[in-house]
């Protein structure tokens with residue numbers, strides 16, 4: 303399968319050609335752990351979780367590295383506010399982040415390195431850059447000499463003179479040129495510090511990703527990814543540091559996801575218009591949030607709203623209702639007899655999915671392509687038009703299997719449908735103050751009325767429950783209900 307992907311570095315869509323055939327090394331910038339993660343974080347890590355899953359589905363052996371920035375100004379500030387060590391803040395929010403990611407079905411990367419556990423590698427890398435004449439120590443700081451490195455600006459397509467015009471020198475900076483950025487910062491009182499050849503201090507932000515990607519993936523590797531906001535300066539600086547140190551090309555393909563927006567403005571901590579993942583999951587199913595995030599191509603902005611989330615939740619409910627019906631009808635059987643109904647359409651399900659995903663990981667299109675097969679699955683599970691029972695079962699089983707495989711790649715639809723629907727029903731009933739035992743009692747009353755051929759009384763029960771927001775469904779295995 304040829305996978306084509308948009309590369310920010312070359313500014314075009316091109317085939318993904320790993321350095322070593324069959325193997326993909328991928329580095330994604332992880333969170334700075336000083337607070338709860340918001341929906342913008344959810345988008346980054348769901349996006350690249352699906353990228354990694356699809357690459358594995360396509361047969362690649364993937365090494366996925368996602369770091370934790372566990373030392374940084376914001377972490378130190380938060381620690382000082384709370385009067386606790388910085389490590390206590392970062393460990394707490396690493397645990398909260400992983401909890402959110404687990405809830406969202408984001409698989410853990412192979413390597414999750416922390417900055418504070420890679421200080422020797424960082425110091426080593428800085429020394430290499432100094433030895434090549436591209437960085438200099440000043441006071442207890444070390445700076446990267448941007449004008450000495452020829453390729454600066456190639457990712458973000460910026461030129462040095464424009465950057466120089468906008469650059470500021472903060473008081474206390476000891477740089478030779480406003481464009482230069484810190485690789486190492488001298489210790490300030492009250493901050494965590496490490497010994498270095500330049501005195502006590504701590505790493506600058508950008509250097510960590512250069513050091514950790516080199517350690518786990520090598521100087522040159524296949525995919526580097528992150529949110530679009532990281533293109534400049536973070537990723538630009540990573541390239542400069544890494545290529546300055548090794549003299550070799552850094553990441554070959556750069557992927558960047560678009561922002562989550564509210565009212566067409568970027569959701570961000572600094573603008574104050576953000577929702578934490580935890581807040582959102584109080585109100586909607588985790589899988590609905592994941593479905594919503596995958597419903598827009600990863601490079602485009604996505605508009606976050608209650609309405610869009612509610613739509614996603616309805617869709618996810620519909621999928622599970624369909625799967626529950628299909629599972630009941632199949633009852634664990636794997637029918638091999640009979641012809642496939644709608645053969646052409648059914649046989650296109652997997653190829654259509656793979657083609658959409660191979661075209662720059664277009665999960666939105668892949669989900670769209672599932673609408674038709676779902677409608678067919680629903681029809682076959684509920685009231686098939688075909689009278690050919692063997693063909694119905696065979697087709698049903700085939701579609702069920704494809705949905706499962708596609709769901710595995712997207713990280714969707716993997717829960718037991720019956721258990722999912724029961725849990726949804728309990729949650730919704732609780733939220734609306736509907737007493738489940740009462741509903742069950744009224745369903746029993748209705749069954750008794752029907753048995754006594756008092757259909758008017760039976761219909762009254764149905765209407766009365768409907769007025770409460772409860773729909774009852776008569777199925778082959780008895781009467782069941784759901785909250786509308």
Ligand SMILES: [Zn+2]
Nearest residue numbers: 331332511536
């Ligand atoms: Zn990074």
